[in-house]
Amino acid sequence: MALLIENLHVSVxxxxxxxxxxLSLGEGxxxxxxxxxxxxxxxxLATVMGNPNYTVTEGSVTYNGEDLLALPVNERxxxxxxxxxxxxxxxxxxxxxxxxxxxxxxxEGKPVSLYSFIKQMDKATKDLQLKPDLAHRFLNEGFSxxxxxxxxxxxxxLLKPDLAMLxxxxxxxxxxxxxxxxxxxxxxxxxxxxxxxxxxxxxxxFLELVVxxxxxxxxxxxxxxxxxxxxxxRIDEEGYKWIEKEYNxxxxxxxxxxxxxxxxxxxxxxxxx
Amino acid sequence: MKRLVxxxxxxxxxxxxxxxxRMVINQNAETLIELNAEEDxxxxxxxxxxxxxxxxxxxxNQALGNVVSxxxxxxxxxxxxKVGVLEFGKAAHTLNAKIDLEGxxxxxxxHTAALANARLSYDxxxxxxxxxxxxxxxxxxxxxxxxxxxxxxxxxINRGAKGSKSRQESRILTFGKPENIKVLPIxxxxxxxxEASHANSIGQPEAEAMYYMESRGLDRKEVIGLLSAGxxxxxxxxxxxxxxxxxxxxxxxxxxxEWEQ
Ligand SMILES: Nc1ncnc2c1ncn2[C@@H]1O[C@H](COP(=O)(O)OP(=O)(O)OP(=O)(O)O)[C@@H](O)[C@H]1O
Ligand SMILES: [Mg+2]
Numbered sequence: 001m002a003l004l005i006e007n008l009h010v011s012v013x014x015x016x017x018x019x020x021x022x023l024s025l026g027e028g029x030x031x032x033x034x035x036x037x038x039x040x041x042x043x044x045l046a047t048v049m050g051n052p053n054y055t056v057t058e059g060s061v062t063y064n065g066e067d068l069l070a071l072p073v074n075e076r077x078x079x080x081x082x083x084x085x086x087x088x089x090x091x092x093x094x095x096x097x098x099x100x101x102x103x104x105x106x107x108e109g110k111p112v113s114l115y116s117f118i119k120q121m122d123k124a125t126k127d128l129q130l131k132p133d134l135a136h137r138f139l140n141e142g143f144s145x146x147x148x149x150x151x152x153x154x155x156x157x158l159l160k161p162d163l164a165m166l167x168x169x170x171x172x173x174x175x176x177x178x179x180x181x182x183x184x185x186x187x188x189x190x191x192x193x194x195x196x197x198x199x200x201x202x203x204x205x206f207l208e209l210v211v212x213x214x215x216x217x218x219x220x221x222x223x224x225x226x227x228x229x230x231x232x233x234r235i236d237e238e239g240y241k242w243i244e245k246e247y248n249x250x251x252x253x254x255x256x257x258x259x260x261x262x263x264x265x266x267x268x269x270x271x272x273x
Numbered sequence: 274m275k276r277l278v279x280x281x282x283x284x285x286x287x288x289x290x291x292x293x294x295r296m297v298i299n300q301n302a303e304t305l306i307e308l309n310a311e312e313d314x315x316x317x318x319x320x321x322x323x324x325x326x327x328x329x330x331x332x333x334n335q336a337l338g339n340v341v342s343x344x345x346x347x348x349x350x351x352x353x354x355k356v357g358v359l360e361f362g363k364a365a366h367t368l369n370a371k372i373d374l375e376g377x378x379x380x381x382x383x384h385t386a387a388l389a390n391a392r393l394s395y396d397x398x399x400x401x402x403x404x405x406x407x408x409x410x411x412x413x414x415x416x417x418x419x420x421x422x423x424x425x426x427x428x429x430i431n432r433g434a435k436g437s438k439s440r441q442e443s444r445i446l447t448f449g450k451p452e453n454i455k456v457l458p459i460x461x462x463x464x465x466x467x468e469a470s471h472a473n474s475i476g477q478p479e480a481e482a483m484y485y486m487e488s489r490g491l492d493r494k495e496v497i498g499l500l501s502a503g504x505x506x507x508x509x510x511x512x513x514x515x516x517x518x519x520x521x522x523x524x525x526x527x528x529x530x531e532w533e534q
Contacts, residue, residue: 049488052480077490085488089481093503099486102499106490138503155489 001062002027002196003048003163008059010040010047010221017043019221020059025163025214028189030197032212032232036240036251040221041200042086045165049083050076063163078107082161084152086168086200090140096151097121097135100158107159124154127184129177145172153181157188164188165198170206182209204236217243224249279304279328283514293317296330298354303329303512308336308362315341322352324376329511331357333521339364350376350403357511359521360387360414361528365394372399374406374437381407386508387414388501388528389422398427401434401467410441412456413508415501417532419449427459428469435466443473446504448497451476498533502526
């Protein structure tokens, strides 16, 4: 197993967000993580990355057999873990290129030559059809929503991770950009068969281009349904309402808009897997 | 008192003990003045930029002793003057600067940048005495420990100086307690038809930015190093001479790296 998550409980400011997540990812697999808004998808990825806002109260996360929770954020990155964030922050004063070079240096343990850096940067900006002045601009500062997402993929291309977690990388992308991003991801997979992916997305369109080997649905801090690509298709067509009935879980009302049906006081029940 | 007429183009001076200098700039010129004293010193600089002249006077403080600087600037009609102060000193620097924009259309930029290792105390004032003058004051820096840094920064637009602009900005990143850094922006305006603004941001690096950069493999010090380079590097661009900007940029990178060790 590349990544093994067992009985993971996570809190933010004493509020439990994840309540016993189990997930195992084999090398080279693509796992789609779906679920209604506010159910803990980003929290799960942030916890794997080591975001200090999230406190693990129980459970474990191991990466290639090593206890990931014992490592600081940057050491996790150096092990080959990458998180493409849902909301990448802007950092004025630091240029993209200075930041990228420092990151490659940190990851590879030696400085990257200017020539090699420019070559890689050129390829990445061309592949993603970003403006060439991108390198000299401040990190994500004034970037459009779609540019920020593409800038995350540029960094993934430069850092060549073995485990990449992409949190709604498709949101904010136009149809053409979606294709470019998917192509770039698929090329990275071809170049690195070890590359394991967790892809959070609300849209079937993206998951048709980056086809998952496994699909998981996270509801109320637990994975309640697991399956293959057919699951993403069904969610796309029917939403999440059917999960309530078939898997005997309660979704918060706001999550199911059209489904004011309550299944009573029984909370989430563990599913198969 | 020493009289100094700057040569055209680029020049460079070193100061190792206290001085009283009167500088007249009558042609476009850029100069780097290195403060390299081992002991305490006090220097007075009177700088007159003649009409239509464009100049940069840049103080690079790497002194080991305490420094007291008094800078008095007079900018005549359409003169453009940039004053830089780059702090890598090991001891305190007390800086008192007064810029008089005397002639119509005169422009000044007073730009300080610091990788602060010791107490800094600034008192900077730009006075607009003529129409259409522009005065900019910028203080950028990184404070690496519990070091006090006070900045009193005043823009004064006199009656009759219509069409003038006064801007000040202080951006300081600190590792220590934010309350060690005191910035007091002051504006005196005695004319209606003017523009004036100030913006300050003082604080510790944002947690979200730290986490983002760490998630790409950088450790805390490397993150601070990159952030601070962003604060300090723009000072290097006060020179039009590209070799001098490159020299300063390298020096800044080197100092930040030294600090990261
Ligand atoms: N730093 C935080 N402080 C307070 N609450 C938080 C924090 N982070 C997450 N939460 C809460 O935890 C819950 C799960 O949030 P999370 O961002 O993981 O959801 P998500 O499944 O990614 O949703 P979306 O599909 O909208 O991105 C939400 O109720 C959210 O408000
Ligand atoms: Mg999310």
